[in-house]
Amino acid sequence: MDTTSPAVFVNGALLRRYIGQKVRAVIQVIRSDIGSVIGKSTDDQQIVVKGSPQPPLTSYLEVIGIAESDNTIRADVWTNFGDSFDAQNYNELCKLANARAMTEVQMEMEVETNSSLQESAVPKPQVIYRCKKCRRIVAVEENVVQHEPGKGEECFAWKKRSGNPEQVQCSSIFVEPMKWMQTIHDGLVEEKLLCFGCNGRLGYFNWSGMQCSCGAWVNPAFQLNKSRIDECKSESNLPNPNLKTETG
Incomplete structure (x- = not known):
């Protein structure tokens, strides 16, 4: 010093x-x-x-x-x-x-x-979700509705429990209602969600809500099963082809 x-x-x-x-x-x-x-x-x-x-x-x-x-x-x-x-x-x-x-x-x-x-200024990679069957983009990261994970099996009624109390994994993602979801425009409260490209089943929706596999209740619920979609990363800022629909 x-x-x-x-x-x-x-x-x-x-x-x-x-x-x-x-x-x-x-x-x-x-x-x-x-x-x-x-x-x-x-x-x-x-x-x-x-x-x-x-x-x-x-x-x-x-x-x-x-x-x-x-x-x-x-x-x-x-x-x-x-x-x-x-x-x-x-x-x-x-x-x-x-x-x-x-x-x-x-x-x-x-x-x-x-x-x-x-x-x-550098665009960051964005998570996108594609139909596993036809590879159409059905959602992007900004469409996902986050929810607090539930406590697993103890959140379900007894008859719905699988016997594995430690299972708290989310088997689906929940998203905003989007224009490609044709069945939500038919005035139904609940129905299957079908891919707009190949018409394959991707999930289910219910305006009254539904329970995630982790035990959390999501309301309203527009559920995409992870087994039916692929999660990918994009280096470019893709336009969102699935804009929110009007919910009233």
């Missing part, structure tokens, strides 16, 4: 560039604990200053010590700066005293921002 050179004026953003070196900062005290003071730097970042200053403390303190991390200083010198202080001017002083470092900080921030924008 470099403790012999003059202390460098820092704010919160600059602190991480001088870890292991002597620094000088002004903080606005937020909380004082045994062995440390938590404060706000002149650029509104939280800094933890380790040490035991002599009370009483004013609202603003100047601390001189060693930067231990990007938000921690172990202080040797504490100076009360009163209860009112021009933090903005001090912050400008820090920037002037560290012109090159501030330029590097700004460049790093721009790189981080650009990276975040690029990550958000």
Whole structure:
């Protein structure tokens, strides 16, 4: 650690560039604990200053010590700066005293921002569900209606139990009502769900609800059996061919 050179004026953003070196900062005290003071730097970042200053403390303190991390200083010198202080001017002083470092900080921030924008712009893989027989897309991830898993066998009537109390797996997915589900447009309360491509049975619907194999009750229920569909991942943002139908 470099403790012999003059202390460098820092704010919160600059602190991480001088870890292991002597620094000088002004903080606005937020909380004082045994062995440390938590404060706000002149650029509104939280800094933890380790040490035991002599009370009483004013609202603003100047601390001189060693930067231990990007938000921690172990202080040797504490100076009360009163209860009112021009933090903005001090912050400008820090920037002037560290012109090159501030330029590097700004460049790093721009790189981080650009990276975040690029990550958000990249389309993420989407889960799609296809009819196992004809490979038509019958649902995508956004159509799935999530439900809290039930407690398995104990949720069912005695005559419906299989004798395996540990079975809580969901054998189906539940989705929103969609336009391809022709039978829901016929005014029926419940009926089979048939694939619009091959007319194969994919599941069942009931506007009054039904019980999942995990024991949870889903209402209304538009159930697709996992044994009749395949779950796939798509790298592109596919258009949703199965828009929600009007439910009233």
